[in-house]
Amino acid sequence: MNRQSITKSKQKIQGIAAALAVLLWPSISQAHLVNTGLGPIYDGISHLAMSPDDLLTALALALLAGLSGARAGRNVLFLLPPIWLLGGLFGLGMKQEIFLPLFSILSFLLTGALVALDRRPPLLLILILTFGFGFLHGFFNGTAMAARAGGGFLALFGISVAVFVLVALISALVVSMRKHWARITVRVAGSWITAIGLLMLGWTYRGMG
Amino acid sequence: MKSYNKNTVALHFWIIVVTILWPLYAWAHVGSGEAGGFVTGLQHPISGLDHVIAMLAVGLWGAQLGNPALWLLPVVFPMMMAGGGCLGLLGIPLPGVEVGIAVSAIVLGLMVLAEARLKIYLAMVIVAFFAIFHGHAHGTELPAGQSGLLYSIGFVAATGCLHAVGIAIGLIHRWQVGRLALRGAGSIVCGGGIYFLVRALT
Numbered sequence: 001m002n003r004q005s006i007t008k009s010k011q012k013i014q015g016i017a018a019a020l021a022v023l024l025w026p027s028i029s030q031a032h033l034v035n036t037g038l039g040p041i042y043d044g045i046s047h048l049a050m051s052p053d054d055l056l057t058a059l060a061l062a063l064l065a066g067l068s069g070a071r072a073g074r075n076v077l078f079l080l081p082p083i084w085l086l087g088g089l090f091g092l093g094m095k096q097e098i099f100l101p102l103f104s105i106l107s108f109l110l111t112g113a114l115v116a117l118d119r120r121p122p123l124l125l126i127l128i129l130t131f132g133f134g135f136l137h138g139f140f141n142g143t144a145m146a147a148r149a150g151g152g153f154l155a156l157f158g159i160s161v162a163v164f165v166l167v168a169l170i171s172a173l174v175v176s177m178r179k180h181w182a183r184i185t186v187r188v189a190g191s192w193i194t195a196i197g198l199l200m201l202g203w204t205y206r207g208m209g
Numbered sequence: 210m211k212s213y214n215k216n217t218v219a220l221h222f223w224i225i226v227v228t229i230l231w232p233l234y235a236w237a238h239v240g241s242g243e244a245g246g247f248v249t250g251l252q253h254p255i256s257g258l259d260h261v262i263a264m265l266a267v268g269l270w271g272a273q274l275g276n277p278a279l280w281l282l283p284v285v286f287p288m289m290m291a292g293g294g295c296l297g298l299l300g301i302p303l304p305g306v307e308v309g310i311a312v313s314a315i316v317l318g319l320m321v322l323a324e325a326r327l328k329i330y331l332a333m334v335i336v337a338f339f340a341i342f343h344g345h346a347h348g349t350e351l352p353a354g355q356s357g358l359l360y361s362i363g364f365v366a367a368t369g370c371l372h373a374v375g376i377a378i379g380l381i382h383r384w385q386v387g388r389l390a391l392r393g394a395g396s397i398v399c400g401g402g403i404y405f406l407v408r409a410l411t
Contacts, residue, residue, distance in 0.1 A: 010217060017221040021228045052358050116284055184280040188369065191284040195291035195365045196358070199344075202298025203357030 040151030044158020047141070048166065053104045054137050054159075055166075060111035060193050061130055062167040063186055066174025067118055072126050073171035079127060080134045080167055081160040087135035088156035091142020098143040101204045107133040109197025115190025118183065134163075246355035250363025253347060254371060259310050259405045260347055264368060266317035266398045267336055268375015269391055272382050273324050274332060281329065282336050283372040287365050289337040293344025307409040309342030314402025321395025324388070 048055055058080070065076035091098070111129060114121055141159060145151060151158070174186055254260050264286075271282040296303060303309070316335065319325075327335070347364070378394070381387030 006214070009214070013218060013221055017224055020225050024225075024229050026229075026231060052362060116288070181280075188280065188284055191288050192365045192369055195287035196361045198288065198291035198295045199298070199361035199364070200358055202295040203361065206298050206357075 040154035041158040041161075043151050044155035044160075045162045047155070047159050048162040053108065054141070056108040056193055056196065057104070057111065057133055057137055058163050058166050059170060060108045060115060060190065061133065062170035063115045063174055063190060063193075064111055064121075064126060064129075065167065066171035066177075067115060067183065067186055068120055068123070068126055070175050072123055073167075073175050075123065075127060076130050077164065077167050077171060080130050081164040083131055083134035084138035084141075084163050085156050085160040087138025087140075088142035088145070088159065089138075089153070090135075091139040091144075092146045092152065092156070094143040094146050096143070097147035099140050102201075103136055104140065105197050105200045105204060107136060108193050109201070112190045112193030112197060116187050116194055118187050118190075246357070246359030247363040249355055250360035250365075251367045253350065253360075253364055254367040257347065258401065259314060260343055260368075261371060262398045262401045263310065263314045263317055263339065263343065264371035265375040265378070266314065266321055266395070268372040268377075269321045269379045269394060269398075270317060270325075270332070271372075272376050272379020273321060273391060274326065274329075278329055278332055279376065281333060283369065283376070285333050285337050286340045286372065287368055289340035290344035290368060291361075291365065293341035294347070295344075296341070297345040303342065303345045306342050306346045308406065309339065310346055311402050311406035311409050313339030313342060314405060315399050316402075318395050318397070318399030318402055322392050322399055323395075324392060 048058065061076055061080060065073045111133065114129075138156070138159070142156060145155060174183075177183055177186065254264065267282050267286055271279045274282075293303070316339065320327075320332075320335070379391060382391055
């Protein structure tokens with residue numbers, strides 16, 4: 001290693017260290033006001049991360065689509081977000097919040113079970129599930145927003161964007177998995193989602209969902 | 210020159226570590242209502258030694274049996290455990306839950322100790338049967354005011370991670386000394402099960 005390359009490496013390391021120090025320096029943020037939120041689109045985007053039932057359903061559908069191959073992945077990717085949005089728009093027309101926890105739980109329980117089984121269901125069944133569950137969750141989101149004067153169309157659009165990104169990343173990752181053990185990890189994830197759904201059936205019965 | 214580079218890297222490394230870990234208030238997220246539950250669920254399976262040794266034994270036995278048991282057992286267990294939890298939540302009683310949990314450790318420990326090569330469906334039935342007891346006892350202990358969904362996610366994730374730890378330990382099975390060590394671990398699990406059985410019966 002000559003002197004010039006050593007100096008370059010040293011400068012690189014110093015640059016990275018300085019950048020990390022600036023980026024990761026922890027200080028009080030105060031950027032987000034609790035009462036104003038992040039704005040409707042970002043509220044919608046962050047909604048998915050804050051709502052485990054929605055997240056689990058979208059995740060399970062993405063895993064199922066990925067396990068079923070690239071064609072199913074593409075179909076779910078371009079069907080789920082618009083259907084979610086459509087369901088939300090229908091929900092916005094409602095005057096009161098409608099939420100049926102049993103249907104919400106069944107959506108990720110059944111999809112998770114299909115992932116755990118890894119039996120490659122027909123594409124039509126995957127599309128029917130995507131349509132039904134996507135519309136249902138969007139509808140619940142829409143009615144909640146209508147009842148609580150939430151973000152409206154822009155928030156629903158944000159949710160759809162988040163669903164699109166999640167499905168794109170997860171299903172593409174699963175499709176790319178060629179090794180046997182890698183697919184097994186996906187099936188294990190499916191079994192976890194099913195297990196969560198089963199427990200939730202009990203909690204809902206107890207009124208503690 | 211090589212040592213100079215090492216020192217520089219070490220210096221920068223510690224600067225970054227100190228900077229990242231420098232404690233200041235965050236105040237970014239205000240938790241309220243049913244925001245909690247995940248950590249409680251995550252901690253719960255780890256807090257009971259009877260649960261822990263049985264989970265580890267499932268992973269160890271799976272590693273001994275190899276494919277497809279290696280992945281089938283950890284797929285079956287959480288689902289049946291949740292099924293047991295669901296039974297408990299629905300108010301369907303299961304007699305001798307604590308005894309069942311203790312016996313699960315004994316049986317699974319014995320399987321690991323004997324390096325029992327049962328048929329896969331039989332191994333699945335054994336694991337599934339005992340998983341119901343674990344779910345019935347542990348899956349229903351949600352503290353008041355916490356989210357059932359977040360608790361369930363944490364509970365299932367922690368159980369799965371315990372299996373993964375068992376499988377990871379079980380990978381030593383490829384070596385002769387590792388095989389012996391695994392059988393020794395089976396005897397420890399079995400002994401733990403006997404202890405919990407005595408405690409449950411007295």
